Amino acid sequence: SLWKGNGLNLLDVTTAAGKATFYGMIHDYFTIVPKSLWATIDGSPIIVLYYSSWVAAYDQTSFDYIRAQFQSDFGALPYIVRERSWTGVTTDAVYAWGAALSGSVLVGDAGIVGPGYDDSAVWNRATHQRQDRECSNFYQQGWDKIISGNPRLAFVETWNELHEGTDIAATREYGRDYIDLTARNIARWKSANGYQTASIIWLSPGRDMFESGLRIALNRGDGSWRLNRVAGRDAVDVDRLKTPPAYYILLDVDDSFVHAARTPVWLTVEYLDRGTTPWRIEYDGANNVYTASPSVTMGNTGLWKQVTFALPDAYFGGRETAGTDLRIDDLNNTGEIHYFSRMWMTKSPPGPVVRLAAVEDVVLTAGGLTNLPVTVSTSDGSAANLSLLRAPGFASLQSANGGFTLLLAPAVSDAQACAFLVTIIATNNTPSSLPDATSFKVLVPKTTTGGPCDYRLSLGGQAFAEAGGRGTVTITTAAGCAWTVGVPPPGVAITSEASGTGPGVVTFQIFSNSGAGRAGSFTIAGQFFSVEQQAATISGLSFVGSMPQIAAEANWTTEFTFVNKSAVPGQARLSLFGDPSGPLSLPLAFPQQPAAPVPLLASSFDRTLAANACLIVDTAGPQTPPVLVGSAQLSATTSVDGFAIFHFIPGDGPPQEAVVPLETRKANSYLLVFDNTDGIALGVALENVSPQTADIAVVIRDDSGTPIGTPGAMIPLAGGGHTSFDLSTRFPVTAGKRGTIEFDTPAGGQISALGIRFTPPNNALTTIPVWPMSAPAAGVSLILQPVVDGKPHSCWLTRARTQRKFI
Structure with missing residues (x-):
């Protein structure tokens, strides 16, 4: 409004004229709105500012002028909340814009949440952006995050910006769903007691970032980070791709746990022991804002490990970067990447570590029953307790014979276009034990098999090399059946229309990757589609052997079997090559993961194998001509061996098969x-x-x-x-x-x-x-x-x- 009111010129609000115009717009607003409808904090009317980029210049006098004039005209001091782009000035509070598109964010004592974003209706924008509402899951997850951060203020972005699809107001499209959801979460937020009596605060990174009193504070500047799944766990690493590169992961401790008071605490960090360069913790101590811990020496074992730092003089006064309390210092000049997973902070020495195995996304049929095994262990062998933090009503945990399963029994009425998010928490009765969390998605698609709106995808997923590439998915359905594409994971962009009716084609691009391998999924026409991308480098990965003959499609299939003969986990990479040369992309299935989307189209892919574990991979897809023949090569970080069996399916007579050994010799x-x-x-x-x-x-x-x-x-x-x-x-x-x-x-x-x-x-x-x-x-x-x-x-x-x- 300032820009438009100034003849499409940026206004200098340090000048007398600029200040008068700036305040004049605020004055006019509060003159028009009846005083009985003013929103106030402790009697101070609230003013919230948008980006500072719409003014040419500003300083503290710009805000002092507003406060003085407002008090003179209305008899009260305003409560000014600035967007964080207004730097170098002091106001009553600060927030960050962009939660509707990029997800909820905590800034200082403010939490910002939004329901989603879609500006495709704005005709004059060269590019459009979209964040699917995910059947209100995106909004609910945002509220969960900011409530766990215990902010003093909460902002919703927005009430009624319908053109960008960020509205929560009552509409014909959503009714009062988002108003009611907002009211329920406000009640939760106001009833939260904080962490005054908590013995532990912790976080577990993942697609659904679990944070309980301890959070990763920022994802920008020298605190930028990336999320990856590596060696079987979700983990974060500093973003060295940005310019300039980042070197820190900034952490914030909830003020109700420790704030500006000398307190002994213990911080335990789970990290992947890969590489040789050290890292350390720098925390806000009583005598030094950046008190350094001893460095952690890396042994390059490829194992997930935990290290505990005793912080005897933690002060946590919010005196580090951007008001944070401590940081992981991963400053090294070698380019080596370190991965960090769960982090716990306790007020007494930590107890045993609880570990939950990751659970993959699943697609269910309405009216059916599925039992998913849930694997949990503790470092001292003691019993673990499981609970559902978030789950649909048709999910329940079952225990028998010392093990756990998740029973999923969706009714026909549970089918919907979006996935349900399930979060499982694992704890232990030992004081100061270190818990775990894992999240995954459950999709119950709306289908009427054989009916007019039965959706089928040509692929269940696709794997890419680190260089990236493009993918195409064909949707088969009846004419007039509507479909949409969900929000893809980071690093993936939809290059076709994101919605349509009848049979259609969805195309996407995955960008180059210079970090760890990454994997994710999104929905296409109510079906999960998985994408995975190999790491640019894997420490210790070396060639193991080759298989000179594989065959698939038409009347041939090939099954690969690999075994990790090592006592430690390892990563394996299988690469397929065609005849006469070049990558051979084949549809693949993983029978050990029966609920995973299939087939996965891949010419090369990576998998983590636990110690002494085996991996089975089958060629899949329609057995249609022509026959695809070629060879395979295996690389691994540990002692992995294997073989292949190709199957011949004649038109008449019994099927036949033969073994292809893994050739590990290198002879003249x-x-x-x-x-x-x-x-x-x-x-x-x-x-x-x-x-x-x-x-x-x-x-x-x-x-x-x-x-x-x-x-x-x-x-x-x-x-x-x-x-x-x-x-x-x-x-x-x-x-x-x-x-x-x-x-x-x-x-x-x-x-x-x-x-x-x-x-x-x-x-x-x-x-x-x-x-x-x-x-x-x-x-x-x-x-x-x-x-x-x-x-x-x-x-x-x-x-x-x-x-x-x-x-």
């Missing part, structure tokens, strides 16, 4: 025995593991050891390339013969190979392994020893002056 050459007699056919799969183009030398010999192939024969393969062929077709000299074929590894390269044998009359399927050769096998001969005295013959490989028995 490999030898494959073939038998193409009596109608037997041998296929060969060959993979170039190296990223460089390679010419694979081939030497073919008959069963007497005599070379029979063309001298100098080569098979060219691109970097990461794959080929598979019928041996007698590619090399006709092998037709009707037995013998060996040798594949020589190029200098500095690495290959893997496998034989695939089909035996008549029903083309029985099996795989034939290769043998490594330490050097090119010149002069190789095969000697077949017949059965003697009923004992089976042996096959001997003779090379140079040595003999090796290999069968």
Whole structure:
């Protein structure tokens, strides 16, 4: 209004004329509104200011003038609340704008919440922004956060800005839902007692950030942070991508717990022990605003650990950055990223640590029953207690035989377009025990199977490399059936329309990632769609081995099995490559997570495996032509091994399957025995593991050891390339013969190979392994020893002056 009233020029409110105009607008407002309708705090009428960017200049005299003139005209001092962009001045309170779009925020003793945002109706904006209301879940979660922060003031953004979709006023669209929800939360907020008698305050990061008296205060400036799921836990790390990079995670202690009084406390921080550079805590102590703790030495074990800091002289007077009380100092010049998860503060030495395993989002069918196992443990082996902090009415915790499950029994009336948020809290009866929380979403979509509005997605999710990329999802439904797209997780942008009717296509983009791997989900037409992205780097990740043949789609499927043989958790990365080269994207399913959205489209993905745990991955999706063939490569941070089984599903006859071992050897050459007699056919799969183009030398010999192939024969393969062929077709000299074929590894390269044998009359399927050769096998001969005295013959490989028995 100041800008428009000044001829679309920014007003200098340090001048006499500017001050008069500034105050004049305030004066006119309070003159028009009857005094009986003024909102006041302790008798002072409230004035709330928007961004400072709409004035050219201001200083403290601008506000002193308003206060003096207002008191003169109306007989009361105003209560001025400025937006935090008004810096360098003093007012009665400060707030932050943007909660409707970006989520609730606590600034000083003010909490700000909003219901969502959608400015797509504003025609003259070049770009539009949207935060879905999520069936009021977004608004409710915002209230939960600010109530846990125990602010003195609460602001709702906004009452009736309908054009930006931030309104909570009664409308034809929402009725009085948001007015009633606001009233209920105001009652909760005013009845909250704070943390005066609490023995512990804590936080647990995640999509639903759980904060109970301890909170991460800011996400801007040198206190900017990012949320990731890494090594099985939700965690935050400082944002080194911004310019300039951030180095701190700023923390705020509720004033009712400790404020401006010397108090001994203990702070326990859960961190991922990855890397080698140290970090520390800096807290507001009685004698030093930035009192430094001892540094935490990193051991690069890849394990989640806890460290406890004794803070004997905590003062917590809000004297650190932006009025905060302490911070994690992760200042290092190496670029190494550290991850921090749960944090607890106690007034006595901490007790045992309670740990809840993460629970994945689930999609349920209305009218059905689902039992989700809930895994909980304590560091001292004592019993844990579970409770539901937030859950729909159809959810209940069950305990039996020392374990816990979450029973989900949604009725048909529970089906809705948005997901329900479930938060489970785990505690322990031991004094000062350190609790845990985990949150996940439960979707009960509105569907009428076979009816006019049954929605189906072409994919359940998609995985991306750290470079990012674009995705496309097809919605199948009947004409006239309306659908919407929910709010995507950070790092993902919808590039198509976010709503429509009838069959449709949704496109999205995921941006590059230079930090830890990240994963999230959003809804498309009432169905969960998951997105995940690999980390830019994983400390300790190294190549393990390769599988030279996989097949999927049409009449083939492949199942991968991996086992972490280590006593500590580890991360594994499976990468798929096509024929003749390049990434091979396949729809994948994870049968150990039956409620997860499937299939996940991926050419490479990461998973965390617990100690001694196994991971099963199946190719999925419609079995439609063409057959997709290629190879796979495994990398890991611990000792992970595995194999694949590819399944052939003939049109007539029983299914067949064969094992593809994980090739972990790196030999100069490999030898494959073939038998193409009596109608037997041998296929060969060959993979170039190296990223460089390679010419694979081939030497073919008959069963007497005599070379029979063309001298100098080569098979060219691109970097990461794959080929598979019928041996007698590619090399006709092998037709009707037995013998060996040798594949020589190029200098500095690495290959893997496998034989695939089909035996008549029903083309029985099996795989034939290769043998490594330490050097090119010149002069190789095969000697077949017949059965003697009923004992089976042996096959001997003779090379140079040595003999090796290999069968």
